[in-house]
Amino acid sequence: MAKTDINNYVDNETRNIYNSVALNESIEKKYGLTKEILEEISKDKNEPKWVLDIRLKALDTFFKMEDPDWGPDISYLDLSKLATYVKPVEGQVRNWEDVPEDIRDIFDKLGIPESEKKALAGSGAQFDSEVVYHNLTEDLKKQGIIYTSFDEGLRDYPELVKKYFSKAVPINDHKYIALHYALFSGGSFVYIPKNAKLDRPLQSYFRLNAPGAGQFEHTLIIVDEGADLQFIEGCSAPGYNELNLHAGCVELFVEKNASLRFSTIENWSKNMLNLNTKKCFVGENGKIEWIMGSFGSKVSMLYPLSVLNGEGAKVEFTNISFAGKGQNLDTGLKIIHNAPRTSSIVNAKSISKDGGICTFRSNVHVKKNAPKSKLSLSCESLMLDSISRSDTIPVDTIETDDVTFAHEAKIGKISDQAIFYLMSRGLSEEEAKALIVRGFAEPIAKAFPVEYAVEMNRLIDLELEGSIG
Amino acid sequence: MKLLEIKNLKTIAEDDHDLNILKGLNLDIKEGEVHVIMGPNGSGKSTLANTIFSSPRYIITGGSIKFMGEDITGLSTDKIAKKGIFMSFQTPEEIPGVSLAQFLKTTKQSVTGEKVNLYKFTKEVEEYMSKLNMNYDYVNRDFNVGFSGGEKKKNEILQMLILNPKLAILDETDSGLDVDAIKTVSKGINLFKNDNNAVLIITHSTKILKSLKVDKVHILVDGKIIKTGDGSLAEIIENDGYSEYIK
Numbered sequence: 001m002a003k004t005d006i007n008n009y010v011d012n013e014t015r016n017i018y019n020s021v022a023l024n025e026s027i028e029k030k031y032g033l034t035k036e037i038l039e040e041i042s043k044d045k046n047e048p049k050w051v052l053d054i055r056l057k058a059l060d061t062f063f064k065m066e067d068p069d070w071g072p073d074i075s076y077l078d079l080s081k082l083a084t085y086v087k088p089v090e091g092q093v094r095n096w097e098d099v100p101e102d103i104r105d106i107f108d109k110l111g112i113p114e115s116e117k118k119a120l121a122g123s124g125a126q127f128d129s130e131v132v133y134h135n136l137t138e139d140l141k142k143q144g145i146i147y148t149s150f151d152e153g154l155r156d157y158p159e160l161v162k163k164y165f166s167k168a169v170p171i172n173d174h175k176y177i178a179l180h181y182a183l184f185s186g187g188s189f190v191y192i193p194k195n196a197k198l199d200r201p202l203q204s205y206f207r208l209n210a211p212g213a214g215q216f217e218h219t220l221i222i223v224d225e226g227a228d229l230q231f232i233e234g235c236s237a238p239g240y241n242e243l244n245l246h247a248g249c250v251e252l253f254v255e256k257n258a259s260l261r262f263s264t265i266e267n268w269s270k271n272m273l274n275l276n277t278k279k280c281f282v283g284e285n286g287k288i289e290w291i292m293g294s295f296g297s298k299v300s301m302l303y304p305l306s307v308l309n310g311e312g313a314k315v316e317f318t319n320i321s322f323a324g325k326g327q328n329l330d331t332g333l334k335i336i337h338n339a340p341r342t343s344s345i346v347n348a349k350s351i352s353k354d355g356g357i358c359t360f361r362s363n364v365h366v367k368k369n370a371p372k373s374k375l376s377l378s379c380e381s382l383m384l385d386s387i388s389r390s391d392t393i394p395v396d397t398i399e400t401d402d403v404t405f406a407h408e409a410k411i412g413k414i415s416d417q418a419i420f421y422l423m424s425r426g427l428s429e430e431e432a433k434a435l436i437v438r439g440f441a442e443p444i445a446k447a448f449p450v451e452y453a454v455e456m457n458r459l460i461d462l463e464l465e466g467s468i469g
Numbered sequence: 470m471k472l473l474e475i476k477n478l479k480t481i482a483e484d485d486h487d488l489n490i491l492k493g494l495n496l497d498i499k500e501g502e503v504h505v506i507m508g509p510n511g512s513g514k515s516t517l518a519n520t521i522f523s524s525p526r527y528i529i530t531g532g533s534i535k536f537m538g539e540d541i542t543g544l545s546t547d548k549i550a551k552k553g554i555f556m557s558f559q560t561p562e563e564i565p566g567v568s569l570a571q572f573l574k575t576t577k578q579s580v581t582g583e584k585v586n587l588y589k590f591t592k593e594v595e596e597y598m599s600k601l602n603m604n605y606d607y608v609n610r611d612f613n614v615g616f617s618g619g620e621k622k623k624n625e626i627l628q629m630l631i632l633n634p635k636l637a638i639l640d641e642t643d644s645g646l647d648v649d650a651i652k653t654v655s656k657g658i659n660l661f662k663n664d665n666n667a668v669l670i671i672t673h674s675t676k677i678l679k680s681l682k683v684d685k686v687h688i689l690v691d692g693k694i695i696k697t698g699d700g701s702l703a704e705i706i707e708n709d710g711y712s713e714y715i716k
């Protein structure tokens with residue numbers, strides 16, 4: 001009689017499924033950050049010269065730029081100790097059977113091939129720096145839909161990639177995006193031609209498995225006029241003592257009348273520095289939906305930017321962050337209303353526990369040329385004890401009077417009286433808290449594709465038990 | 470058999486240790502009985518119900534609470550529920566994002582320690598809801614969110630019926646209810662009541678008692694039960710008030 005089965009408890013879940021470690025024999029690592037390394041990576045990948053030029057320029061930019069002077073401290077990141085490129089020896093394949101067994105094992109445990117069979121139109125899997133698997137159903141290929149690893153995209157559709165690559169996120173956007181452009185490897189390339197519609201989502205899964213390594217995947221998605229796409233991004237890593245770095249980049253282009261639903265579950269281990277950059281351009285009457293769940297990582301800094309460039313363009317942003325012990329999740333969003341009648345709906349929630357810190361920065365800018373725009377922002381945080389912290393930091397710049405604007409922020413501690421009420425109905429204190437947290441997260445869970453909603457509930461349970469990390 | 474035995478119970482408020490609320494309260498309830506507690510505002514009625522449930526808002530400074538012969542003084546709230554005591558709250562909580570259906574199922578499983586048979590359970594919920602004149606569509610709504618005051622109170626009675634405790638303590642379940650809803654709640658209590666369980670009704674009015682067979686009425690003033698009588702005492706209080714008992 002429950003509304004959907006995603007509300008049911010997941011029994012006997014442990015962190016173990018995320019903790020598998022592959023045999024190191026199949027893996028080759030490169031350390032450090034020099035011109036020579038970039039040249040080597042570029043040569044390995046047979047890249048055209050313009051790509052290497054971008055890498056070298058980015059390296060230069062990285063060394064010239066300063067760390068951000070706000071947000072969590074990340075000064076302890078020592079790039080000389082970081083494996084900047086980790087390559088499985090075998091190349092990319094189209095059959096799960098051909099993926100090296102120890103690597104395939106890990107994806108099996110995460111349920112990736114399984115969900116591809118059941119619910120996806122196409123799927124890709126990246127292991128450390130390289131994509132090990134990529135597949136798209138034949139009928140979609142025939143419609144002209146492109147879904148490949150980023151490297152393949154560069155090889156097979158150089159003109160298309162060159163037209164869009166680094167056009168949404170410039171290489172000097174911030175220090176760690178420069179690092180990304182110097183070292184980028186893997187990721188996905190998607191092109192949905194005019195008016196094409198996919199009835200099932202595409203999914204890319206990113207696994208950072210090597211200890212002390214960095215992952216710098218680049219995802220480029222173009223949804224052409226009138227087309228629709230749902231894209232799912234999953235990320236995980238096993239727990240290590242060494243610091244790992246994720247500095248991925250996502251560039252999205254949603255053209256006139258097109259729509260894209262981009263869902264992400266980030267479940268990094270707690271040794272991860274997650275400095276990810278995402279940006280989307282939306283054309284006339286186009287729509288971008290961001291659905292994000294941020295669970296793992298030691299520090300996250302992630303603020304997807306939506307630029308509503310065409311009249312009537314829309315963004316819907318749904319986010320949940322959960323910071324446990326030792327975690328500092330600094331997330332948020334930026335939205336630029338750059339045309340008339342554009343609209344944004346934001347629904348963000350955060351949960352903090354055992355001293356965890358959640359900060360949500362919302363930065364909206366309505367330009368003069370965007371009259372009749374509508375904004376509705378709601379940020380809610382729930383602190384499970386008095387040592388945890390949740391903040392919301394809104395910055396609103398509105399340059400025209402002709403807007404409808406609603407901004408609601410609620411910060412609160414979990415109610416002792418609600419816990420008492422539930423305990424009087426037989427629930428233990430932990431069960432009572434779990435039910436309240438689950439209820440708090442429910443409107444967000446509903447927005448996710450169902451398998452991911454289940455995963456999200458599992459992660460919430462793991463977080464509440466304190467067993468992530 | 471004695472279900473509840475309270476001896477010389479004394480409590481203070483957690484956030485104000487100088488505030489003595491219960492000042493030596495005695496109360497015995499046997500299987501099959503219906504008890505009523507009446508008393509002026511602020512006399513300690515809700516405090517008693519909450520103290521039986523080890524609410525963190527109160528500290529017990531003396532006396533004891535036994536349930537079915539076992540000392541349960543200060544036992545954790547969930548364990549008390551599992552022993553078979555239920556309380557209908559004067560102010561029920563809202564739980565956003567958790568449907569009524571999910572709530573009922575989860576709490577039933579917690580109290581009994583067994584998985585419910587979903588088919589049978591759904592039928593049972595449907596039946597009780599119709600007897601309480603509750604709209605069955607509410608099972609899909611968030612628990613108590615946006616419910617009217619009366620609907621929340623009916624929801625407490627629904628939970629009592631579903632969880633089927635040995636002892637149900639109803640703290641002003643009738644206040645704020647319209648005439649028909651009071652009858653519905655009485656009907657719910659009659660549906661619940663049998664020779665093996667007991668009900669303790671905290672109330673300011675005799676309306677809810679009309680169709681019930683009341684065994685004892687207690688007058689609680691200033692943290693103590695100062696008079697106990699049969700059902701007729703409730704009528705007398707309703708007509709004459711408490712002035713006679715307040716110094």
Ligand SMILES: Nc1ncnc2c1ncn2[C@@H]1O[C@H](COP(=O)(O)OP(=O)(O)OP(=O)(O)O)[C@@H](O)[C@H]1O
Binds near residue numbers: 514517526
């Ligand atoms: N948590 C608390 N902190 C401080 N004082 C409290 C607390 N709970 C109750 N009190 C005080 O103790 C007294 C008894 O309160 P209680 O709620 O038990 O009264 P009651 O008999 O249920 O009244 P009513 O008929 O109005 O419901 C009141 O004076 C109240 O203000």
Ligand SMILES: [Mg+2]
Binds near residue numbers: 515559641
């Ligand atoms: Mg009261």
